[in-house]
Amino acid sequence: MRTLDWVDGAIEMVDQTKLPQVVETLRIETVADLVAAIERLSVRGAPAIGVAGAYGVALAALRHDPGTDRSGFDAAVASIRSARPTAVNLARMVDRVAPIAAADPAAGLAEAHRIRDEELAASIAMGERGADLVEALMVERAAAGDRDGAAVRVMTICNTGGLAAVERGTALAVVQTLHERGRLAEALPIETRPLLQGGRLTTWELQRMGAPHRLLVDSAGPFLLSRGGADVVLIGADRVAANGDTANKIGSFSLALGAADAGVPFVVVAPESTIDPATASGDDIEIEDRGPDEVASVRGVPVAPDGTPACNPAFDITPVRLITALVTDRRTVRFDRGETL
């Protein structure tokens, strides 16, 4: 199922703020409503936000009265572009559709469809390529006497599924492909404090795809790996540096340490666009601190004394020495065999 699409002349999306207790589809017919939806995180995940932005520009063009001047259209485009200032993908997709839509609204909509279809094709490619790699790794481990090469138990973090990317996603696309191939024994998402995307969103997607799964608190992940509880760890990426160091949701580094200590493969799944040749290594990536509120409360309930100070890094850096391989929509890079980007 698609979590975001163009349906009968408007944008429809699953409202992620209400998941998992309420599954509600938002129908968005105006640019103002789209901007509000992006701002309150009803849609999140770089690819999904990019597609939403592309459709928003098409919507603005289709609603624009061609008898008037362009200033209303331009203001609408600017408001979409700045709905999430740090989301590079949003600005890039808005900029791609805007000139086309300004000249021809129908062509703009066609371009937005193309962006959606490109994201979907990338997810399918990552899922297939990643599942091929996981199967190959299991054969290698079985040859080394580690496992019997049967169905695979996959640990993962955050939400890297269709909710983040229209459909299928990145690391979770690999889980889905393994499940479709009958090779998934169990998915083991960690809950991913502070915002609990693993507990709220990934479990919901796994339920929808009928994949067996068990949820873990974050710090149980490395211990379960040490006890032989998973065969591979799959994560997404916010940014991959030129040397392979990977910035991703806080908690990824802990899983990488646990996987390395237990001899379990640790695989990053991300589109080519995530690779940033301008960043030499993880040392050059600044870590955003998102402030104490997310740590001191859970969904509005206080879990620490009022005013408790916190250190809240939004993501962490996994050094390439702990990463077995990177899977993109175009290639597989085996760092464990000395391959480089």
Add this chain to the structure above:
Amino acid sequence: MRTLDWVDGAIEMVDQTKLPQVVETLRIETVADLVAAIERLSVRGAPAIGVAGAYGVALAALRHDPGTDRSGFDAAVASIRSARPTAVNLARMVDRVAPIAAADPAAGLAEAHRIRDEELAASIAMGERGADLVEALMVERAAAGDRDGAAVRVMTICNTGGLAAVERGTALAVVQTLHERGRLAEALPIETRPLLQGGRLTTWELQRMGAPHRLLVDSAGPFLLSRGGADVVLIGADRVAANGDTANKIGSFSLALGAADAGVPFVVVAPESTIDPATASGDDIEIEDRGPDEVASVRGVPVAPDGTPACNPAFDITPVRLITALVTDRRTVRFDRGETL
């Protein structure tokens, strides 16, 4: 401050179920009320439960009408002894006080006071010995060029303070002693999902002692260590095996991996009574799974789809190869120098 004590003929304790938002002292004048308080976790932590049980037996003896037969007293003692069936310390302390109190209620109360004072003396000893070790480790690291030997940043997990042990505690006693010596730069408790003892209780104790601190989500701990954010990790212990492997709250193993990877000392602080010579190694320790409810909700708020299955190990095992030293109330064992128990 003491979190549990005998005051004017009854037991008084801080009600831990209401912390940190409400600080309420329970006054307990009957055995039935004590059993209820232990069962609902108003008091938790092995030493604190042991002292509560000892005072409970004294209470039963003092309230017992000497003109009647012993059956009422014996039933009261049995109800205290079984209030938390897995807490070995509770049964041990109840068994120590009961025969004395049966013969002479005042002597029973004196024995309970002695148990309280022994726990307090053990906490003071662990705090001093642990702080001495941390200072020595900082000198060693400074000699190796790692740090300037100034004030210390301490990462810790769960609640190991006065709330668990009448006053001061184990690992948190070391933090408190460092703070009293003017050597603590910052305490960095991790919140400790699923039950959040770090976020709810340790932060509250650090506030009360005026110690600077910042709270972290659990999976931020190893990453902060990798970025040089702490100088030492201090944890308590549920059980220490004969070879030094240590069972403690889930998440301890992740911190140990992070500390080892970053070259940061990792120290276990626990009373001698925690060492179990009958357990050869961590492989012999069975891990209790506490079921899905604690993972799928936080203080009553759902954080996963209804019915989500979970894997919820209550504690984990840190192998001795990752532990720098063990500090007890009687000795310091430097595993990093090849010393053994």
